[in-house]
Amino acid sequence: MLEEYRKICYSCGRCGYCVAQYAKWRGTYLVCPVREKLGWLSYSARGRLAIARGILEGKLTYTKPLVEHIFSCLMCNMCTQACPVGLDKEGVFKAMRADIIANGLELPEGISMLATSLRREHNILGEPENARGNWAEGLEIPDKADVVYFVGCVASYKFPEIARATAKILRGGGVNFTILGAKEWCCGNRMFLSGHLAMGRGMAEHNMRRLKETGAKKIVTSCAECYRCLKQEYPLLFGENFDFEVFHISELLVRLLEDKRISFTNEIYGKITYHDPCQLGRYSKVFEQPREVLDAIPGVDRVEMLRNRENSWCCGAGAGIVKSFKPDLALDVADDVIKEAIDAGAEVIVTACPTCKWNIGDSIVRGTVNADVQLMDLSELAAKSLP
Numbered sequence: 001m002l003e004e005y006r007k008i009c010y011s012c013g014r015c016g017y018c019v020a021q022y023a024k025w026r027g028t029y030l031v032c033p034v035r036e037k038l039g040w041l042s043y044s045a046r047g048r049l050a051i052a053r054g055i056l057e058g059k060l061t062y063t064k065p066l067v068e069h070i071f072s073c074l075m076c077n078m079c080t081q082a083c084p085v086g087l088d089k090e091g092v093f094k095a096m097r098a099d100i101i102a103n104g105l106e107l108p109e110g111i112s113m114l115a116t117s118l119r120r121e122h123n124i125l126g127e128p129e130n131a132r133g134n135w136a137e138g139l140e141i142p143d144k145a146d147v148v149y150f151v152g153c154v155a156s157y158k159f160p161e162i163a164r165a166t167a168k169i170l171r172g173g174g175v176n177f178t179i180l181g182a183k184e185w186c187c188g189n190r191m192f193l194s195g196h197l198a199m200g201r202g203m204a205e206h207n208m209r210r211l212k213e214t215g216a217k218k219i220v221t222s223c224a225e226c227y228r229c230l231k232q233e234y235p236l237l238f239g240e241n242f243d244f245e246v247f248h249i250s251e252l253l254v255r256l257l258e259d260k261r262i263s264f265t266n267e268i269y270g271k272i273t274y275h276d277p278c279q280l281g282r283y284s285k286v287f288e289q290p291r292e293v294l295d296a297i298p299g300v301d302r303v304e305m306l307r308n309r310e311n312s313w314c315c316g317a318g319a320g321i322v323k324s325f326k327p328d329l330a331l332d333v334a335d336d337v338i339k340e341a342i343d344a345g346a347e348v349i350v351t352a353c354p355t356c357k358w359n360i361g362d363s364i365v366r367g368t369v370n371a372d373v374q375l376m377d378l379s380e381l382a383a384k385s386l387p
C-alpha cells in the first residue's frame with residue numbers, strides 16, 4: 001500500500017512547517033503534539049515521511065520499535081493543515097499501518113486488544129454486543145423512521161448520558177428517529193485509521209445493511225468519529241449505494257433552532273470554551289455550528305482557547321488508537337487542552353465527541369494540571385437548556 005503513496009513521500013520539501021511555525025499574532029508555535037511530548041523529530045510528519053522513504057528504499061524494515069513509532073501518530077491532521085503543499089500525510093501513515101497488518105507483524109498490545117474487542121463484540125470496549133441499546137430502555141424508539149441516530153460505541157456503553165441527551169434533543173425537535181440498538185456495530189473508524197482495512201470494511205458492510213432496513217434517508221451522529229467515518233469512508237466504499245445524508249448533532253441543532261423547532265429556555269451560566277474534535281473540525285470542517293449552538297443557550301459566555309478551529313490541539317486520544325497503547329502520551333496531550341482552557345478563563349470545556357470527553361476527562365482525573373474545570377458534551381449541555 002505504501003507504494004501507492006510514493007509520490008507524496010518524495011514530494012516533501014522538508015521545510016519543517018509541520019514541526020513549528022511562526023505567526024505574528026502568536027509568535028512561534030508548535031504543530032505536532034506527539035513530537036512535542038516525545039521530543040524526537042522522527043515523530044513529526046517530516047520525520048515520518050523520512051521513515052516512509054527509508055522503507056520504500058529498503059533501508060528500514062518494520063522492527064518492533066518502528067511499528068510502535070508508526071502507531072504513535074494521533075492522526076490529528078494538524079500537519080496536513082500546516083503543510084504549504086497540503087501533502088496527504090495521513091494517507092501515508094495509514095498505508096504503513098495497513099502494510100504492517102497485511103504482513104502479520106506483531107502489533108502493540110493495546111492495538112491488538114482493540115481489534116480483538118471489535119472482532120468478538122463489534123465494539124471498541126469489548127462490552128457485550130447485545131447490551132449496546134440498553135441506554136434506550138423505556139424510550140420506546142420505533143424500528144423504522146426518517147432518521148437513524150447512529151450512536152457509536154463510546155456513547156452506547158461509556159457515556160449513555162450523551163445518547164440520552166441526543167434522544168431528548170431529537171424528540172424535542174419532533175424528529176422521527178430510530179436507532180439500530182444491538183444491531184449497530186462500531187462504525188469502523190478506528191479500523192480504517194489503524195490499517196485494519198478488511199475489518200473496517202466488514203463493519204461498514206454490516207451497518208450499511210442495517211441502515212437500509214430502517215427505511216431512513218438521513219443519519220445523525222453525536223460522535224465526531226462516527227460522523228467522519230460515515231460521511232467520508234462509507235461513500236468511498238459504497239459509492240452511490242450510500243444514499244444517506246449524514247449530520248452531526250451540532251449541524252442538526254442549528255437547523256432545528258433556525259426552523260424554530262426547538263428553543264433553549266433554561267439558562268446556563270458560566271464561561272464555556274469549545275474544544276474542536278479533530279475528526280469533526282480539521283477533517284470535516286464543522287467549526288461554527290457547535291459554537292452557534294453554544295451562543296444560542298441563554299447565559300453562556302463563550303470564550304476561545306488560543307488554538308481553536310483548524311489550529312486546535314488534539315485531545316490526545318488519537319481516535320482512541322494512541323489512548324489504547326500509550327495512555328500517558330494521550331493524557332499528556334490532553335493536559336495542554338486543559339491548560340489552554342484555563343488560560344482562556346473557562347469554567348467548562350465542551351466538546352462534541354465522546355472520545356474527546358473520555359480522554360480529557362481522564363486527564364482531569366489524573367490531576368497533573370491543577371484544574372477546577374468541568375467537562376461536558378455539546379448534546380448534554382444543549383439538552384440541559386431544553387424545557
Ligand code: SF4
Nearest residue numbers: 012013015016018083
Ligand atoms: S510541511 Fe509538508 S513539505 Fe514541509 S516538511 Fe512537513 S510534510 Fe514536508
Ligand code: SF4
Nearest residue numbers: 032073074076077079
Ligand atoms: S497527524 Fe498529528 S500527531 Fe500525526 S504527525 Fe501529523 S501532527 Fe503529528
